[in-house]
Amino acid sequence: MENLFFDNIEIAPVAVVKRAARDFAGALAETPQFKSFEAVAERFRDDPAAQKALGAYEEKQIAWRALLMLNALSDEQKAELDTLRVAFDNQRVVQEYFSAQAEMVSLCQELGDTLSESIGLNYAASCGVSCCG
Amino acid sequence: MHTVQSPQLQEATRSLIDNLLASEVFVAYQQACAQFNVDSEARTQLKQLFDLQASLRQKQTSGGVAQAEIDALRALQQKVEHNRILMTYAQAQQEAVNFLREINTEISGLLGLNFAKLANHATC
Numbered sequence: 409m410e411n412l413f414f415d416n417i418e419i420a421p422v423a424v425v426k427r428a429a430r431d432f433a434g435a436l437a438e439t440p441q442f443k444s445f446e447a448v449a450e451r452f453r454d455d456p457a458a459q460k461a462l463g464a465y466e467e468k469q470i471a472w473r474a475l476l477m478l479n480a481l482s483d484e485q486k487a488e489l490d491t492l493r494v495a496f497d498n499q500r501v502v503q504e505y506f507s508a509q510a511e512m513v514s515l516c517q518e519l520g521d522t523l524s525e526s527i528g529l530n531y532a533a534s535c536g537v538s539c540c541g
Numbered sequence: 542m543h544t545v546q547s548p549q550l551q552e553a554t555r556s557l558i559d560n561l562l563a564s565e566v567f568v569a570y571q572q573a574c575a576q577f578n579v580d581s582e583a584r585t586q587l588k589q590l591f592d593l594q595a596s597l598r599q600k601q602t603s604g605g606v607a608q609a610e611i612d613a614l615r616a617l618q619q620k621v622e623h624n625r626i627l628m629t630y631a632q633a634q635q636e637a638v639n640f641l642r643e644i645n646t647e648i649s650g651l652l653g654l655n656f657a658k659l660a661n662h663a664t665c
Contacts, residue, residue: 420563422640428553428560429644433651435553441544442652513659515544519554520660526558527567527641528574534638535645535657 436519445512452505461496468492557644566633566640573633576626583626590617 420428436442452458468489475481481489496502523531546554561567577583593614600606621627648656 418563419565419568420560422564425557425560425564425640425644426647428557429647430651432553432557433648433656435547435550436648436656437652439547439550511544515546516656516659517662518544518546519550520657522554523558523561523660527561527637528571529634529637529641531641531645532657532661532663534641536642537655537657537661537663 436515439515441508441511441515445508448501448504448508452501455499455501458496458499458501461492461499461502465489465492465496561641561644564640566636570633570637573626573630577630580626583624583630586617586621586624587627590614590621593617 469476472481472485472489475485520531562571593610597606597610597614600610645655645657
């Protein structure tokens with residue numbers, strides 16, 4: 409740690425803290441969880457069937473947004489949306505994507521918890537992240 | 542369930558924590574926290590404010606907030622605003638939060654995804 413001495417307290421300059429943040433990001437990027445997530449995300453983007461299934465599901469979601477917000481879909485519409493969702497979820501690459509994402513989230517949550525416990529502030533909440541992103 | 546972390550990641554995490562805690566804003570925040578924690582009047586005032594705010598929020602939903610309760614809240618808010626320990630604590634915390642956001646931008650920019658979002662436990 410490169411510090412400046414300031415009133416008997418060792419102060420880490422902002423540039424040094426930011427470099428530690430970049431080193432942390434670099435170490436995280438080298439983990440199997442991150443590499444796997446990146447790889448499967450790329451395969452997901454390049455998979456025409458998965459993208460088509462996603463597009464079909466999203467198209468209906470957008471078209472029926474108002475009804476969804478009001479919870480006013482008819483039984484037929486609900487069934488159609490469920491069918492599209494299942495078709496998307498059943499794509500092999502989608503399942504792999506969600507699995508890799510869960511592993512990545514689990515690792516990031518552990519790291520976030522370690523940071524939060526050590527610095528005395530909730531890391532995710534402090535960064536303005538709510539349950540809805 | 543704990544994930545097995547590489548020594549490199551553990552070391553990088555430790556280094557980030559050490560540097561964050563040694564940053565000017567976090568040193569100031571820790572000092573403000575220490576002053577707040579030993580000041581029972583400040584802690585009592587803040588607790589009273591939080592309790593009253595929570596109580597009024599609950600009453601607001603049922604439409605039953607009396608003028609006297611609003612006046613009590615304003616009086617308490619003014620008391621808190623004039624408490625130097627509390628104001629220093631609040632300001633130091635806000636600066637620490639702002640700095641954490643900068644740090645998260647640094648991390649997320651390198652990863653290509655929002656680290657804080659992935660680290661978040663909350664669900665809708």
